């Protein structure tokens with residue numbers, strides 16, 4: 221990691237005034253609550269996966285500051301094109317928690333009708349676009365949406381999220397190039413958690429950072445400490461403001477760390493150097509931000525325990541509600557393939573499915 | 581009515597739809613001032629401006645990928661891929677993204693993108709300017725695949741594709757871009773997707789075909805008529821969803837079927853037609869089904885005339901099933 225990231229909060233909780241976005245105490249507490257909620261939710265979902273109650277899970281742990289700090293910097297009408305680890309943004313945008321759990325289960329309560337693997341949420345009202353598993357494909361979509369918004373005269377910004385591994389894909393370069401040429405209001409937010417499954421950052425690129433890649437496409441890239449929510453917020457906000465004002469795209473690289481395995485199916489001890497994960501415990505973005513809030517007398521142990529109990533109840537309630545939905549209907553397999561209902565050739569195929577075979 | 585070539589009809593459809601709906605935009609390589617390498621978008625740049633007639637960087641996945649984003653946002657993008665042979669950099673965007681957006685989002689995000697691309701032989705283009713690989717796309721749930729063979733159909737099918745709410749791969753038979761001429765209704769003209777057209781009625785043998793093969797089948801049918809064989813030709817016009825009823829109707833009438841397509845034979849679209857007829861109408865068949873297609877070789881340069889089905893090969897197949 222040759223390029224030093226911008227930071228606001230030191231590991232001891234003290235702030236560096238240069239980049240400080242000077243957010244009100246209330247907003248800072250809101251950022252903290254989102255981060256803590258996402259952590260609690262994430263922990264619970266990984267637990268449900270271990271118990272066999274959901275099939276797969278892609279943890280966010282360690283990346284809450286990058287997620288919350290960036291997503292909070294956009295306006296509510298701005299669009300989000302997420303990758304795997306931005307699921308927490310659905311919570312920030314008001315997606316009912318039981319819907320999120322229903323998506324993870326893949327039952328009839330899922331807005332996507334059980335059609336995608338866990339973590340592939342879609343929340344149209346919150347402008348949170350359906351994610352594909354295929355790495356980096358969302359990036360040209362984000363650029364196209366930004367083009368469309370500008371053509372229609374809407375002053376919105378589009379957030380295009382990606383991981384460090386995604387920067388090696390064709391679609392990353394294509395999207396960056398189109399964005400630069402078209403000067404569209406899109407902000408690429410790269411969560412550089414330094415691993416793409418088992419492949420470390422050094423094997424992904426010979427560049428000194430992801431941020432430097434932006435200059436080849438004619439716009440600015442900035443590397444921030446992705447475990448520092450205020451630094452992430454401040455950099456993303458500046459990029460979004462500039463894009464909204466017609467200043468074109470930007471890339472924000474959040475240097476962070478994936479504290480869990482790649483997914484519930486992964487064992488990171490097979491490939492990570494001993495002690496690496498432990499060394500990041502001290503840099504935990506939530507603990508660090510809490511120390512900062514405490515030093516400003518914005519947060520106390522009592523605040524923490526009462527908030528933790530509120531969110532624990534909310535999560536338990538959401539899981540309970542979500543688990544009550546049945547499986548998606550068999551007919552739903554054949555719906556939404558195209559507009560105007562089920563076409564004749566699929567009706568015939570639906571008729572071939574015996575009601576007996578669909579029971580899991 | 582005006583007399584137009586097939587490519588002029590494509591241009592007319594784009595112009596008509598762009599005038600009618602300001603959400604329609606065109607994007608691709610050289611589509612702007614140049615009007616496209618085949619001139620399909622000629623004049624659009626001057627009339628609609630650079631914001632709606634977009635010269636893109638040279639990257640097919642970017643063309644389709646950004647078109648998807650535009651469609652999600654509410655535009656009606658009509659990207660052009662300069663040749664079907666260059667669609668593969670966008671293959672992932674088409675099959676994994678475009679085709680699946682509506683489905684995977686539980687109907688929340690339709691992606692009505694109409695990709696136009698010239699396909700097939702006819703310009704001595706070797707294997708990188710001549711292929712006909714519609715089968716890859718017909719095989720992908722969520723895409724519609726349309727192939728016109730006349731100017732009027734080119735206009736009407738393209739207009740219907742643009743007005744629809746689904747992704748469409750619109751394949752233009754470049755071999756007959758300028759040789760197919762005909763009357764085309766002026767102004768709004770719609771031809772529904774999914775409906776085949778009887779090109780000529782006949783009693784003895786049915787041909788099912790599409791695109792640039794249609795004129796060749798007509799020629800073969802004339803040669804067959806001189807030998808006393810009355811051929812019916814069905815132009816499918818849409819490959820997904822295809823008009824199964826029309827196929828069954830012609831086959832149940834003649835009991836003899838020749839399927840003609842210029843793609844490589846194995847697993848080509850004709851295999852689907854053959855299987856469909858075998859499943860649904862085998863009791864009507866008086867002879868085995870015969871496919872006349874390209875060969876399972878790369879598309880050749882010097883020997884293009886050997887590869888692409890011509891009236892004589894089609895005639896031989898007609899005679900084979902007629903005299904079985």
Ligand SMILES: Cc1ncc(C[n+]2csc(CCOP(=O)(O)OP(=O)(O)O)c2C)c(N)n1
Pocket residue numbers: 304305353354355382383384385386387411413415416417478482
């Ligand atoms: C095109 C493609 N290739 C491979 C995969 C399998 N895969 C899933 S996630 C992943 C690593 C992604 O790394 P990164 O972009 O850094 O995101 P992270 O998982 O670290 O958030 C890989 C290789 C995929 N989903 N898509």
Ligand SMILES: [Mg+2]
Pocket residue numbers: 383384385411412413414415416417
């Ligand atoms: Mg990564």
